[in-house]
Amino acid sequence: MEIGNYLDFDFLIRFLEGLQKFLGEDSEILIHDYRKGGSPKGGMITQFGKSIEPLKDSIQTFSNGPKDRFFKSFTTLIPDENGKIIGSVCVNLDVSQLLIAQNALQAFIQHPATDIHTPPATDMDALATKNVDDILQYYMNQAEALVGKPMSLMNKEEKIKALDYLDQKGVFKISKTSVLLCETLQISKYTLYNYLEEARSGRSDEEA
Numbered sequence: 001m002e003i004g005n006y007l008d009f010d011f012l013i014r015f016l017e018g019l020q021k022f023l024g025e026d027s028e029i030l031i032h033d034y035r036k037g038g039s040p041k042g043g044m045i046t047q048f049g050k051s052i053e054p055l056k057d058s059i060q061t062f063s064n065g066p067k068d069r070f071f072k073s074f075t076t077l078i079p080d081e082n083g084k085i086i087g088s089v090c091v092n093l094d095v096s097q098l099l100i101a102q103n104a105l106q107a108f109i110q111h112p113a114t115d116i117h118t119p120p121a122t123d124m125d126a127l128a129t130k131n132v133d134d135i136l137q138y139y140m141n142q143a144e145a146l147v148g149k150p151m152s153l154m155n156k157e158e159k160i161k162a163l164d165y166l167d168q169k170g171v172f173k174i175s176k177t178s179v180l181l182c183e184t185l186q187i188s189k190y191t192l193y194n195y196l197e198e199a200r201s202g203r204s205d206e207e208a
Contacts, residue, residue: 003033003078003087012089019091026094033087044075044088052079062141070096070150099149132174139169140184151184156195159185163192164199172196 003009016029034048047055058076065071071092078087143162144150151162163181171177182192 003031003035007078016089023091023093026097028092030090030092031087032090035086044077047077047085050085052077052083052085055085061137062144063137065092065094069094070099070144070152096150096153100153102148133176136171136174136177136180139166139171140181142169151181152186154185159187160195160199160202163196164203167196167199168203 012031016031020027020029032045034045044059055077058074060072060074063071063073072095073090073092075088075090077085078089080086140151143165146165147154147158147162149158151159154162162185166172166177166181178189178192182189185192187195
């Protein structure tokens, strides 16, 4: 049975087309049918076949995209007649330029703004239900919030600062970390570990 049978598809398409025009050319809206495979952004396909009940609310995420792009996204899952997840509607908005503008404004004002990315009371509260990939992405998002821009747009000093934060959180114990960080930071593995060594040396000097 087609995914359109589980919702008012004609209305949904008209609504999403209008929403995309409203958000502008920096946005994209996708409908995923998990039964046909693929891996939508955020990996929510891993929820395929599970109950919709604990995931009825839309899920907001931040992620890196190609060509120095950074996306703010939300995902709403689609259930079948038995309440089992079979797909999702995803809205992705490129906020790269907004982040750069935010950073420039804060530097100009020279007053510490309230950090809208402040994590929950403890990391364990935020990570209690996440898998290894989600944990790594969580800390990468926090590093970007700390620096004030996407990793792909950071200069050398900012990358070292981000790596210092990630190192202190122990993410380099996760097997995929170096590969993902090289892709996200757009640097080689050799450069990654040089930057990491600089971060550790700087921390050691401060602690001495």
